[in-house]
Amino acid sequence: MLYISTRLLLAISGILLLSARFRLHTFFVLLVISIATGLAAGLDGYKIIELLKTGFGKTLEKVGLLVILGTTLGILLEKSGATLSLAAALLR
Numbered sequence: 574m575l576y577i578s579t580r581l582l583l584a585i586s587g588i589l590l591l592s593a594r595f596r597l598h599t600f601f602v603l604l605v606i607s608i609a610t611g612l613a614a615g616l617d618g619y620k621i622i623e624l625l626k627t628g629f630g631k632t633l634e635k636v637g638l639l640v641i642l643g644t645t646l647g648i649l650l651e652k653s654g655a656t657l658s659l660a661a662a663l664l665r
Contacts, residue, residue: 584606587602591605591606
């Protein structure tokens, strides 16, 4: 149990250190820490990649539609000139 808690604390510390202190992109930090944690847990490389693909796929499945709709709304606002109006109103 102590070994699992230690790995968890090291993973969280690594995420905070790499993303906050060294300003690395969060996606790559999470990817590297996930792989390192999997290796520390004794998983082989193929299993780690399989688990990453499964987790990433499920995340995209749930968030994908929201991202597409948000991007579409942003493009519509930009094309109509509404973003300039919003920026002007916020800067007043």
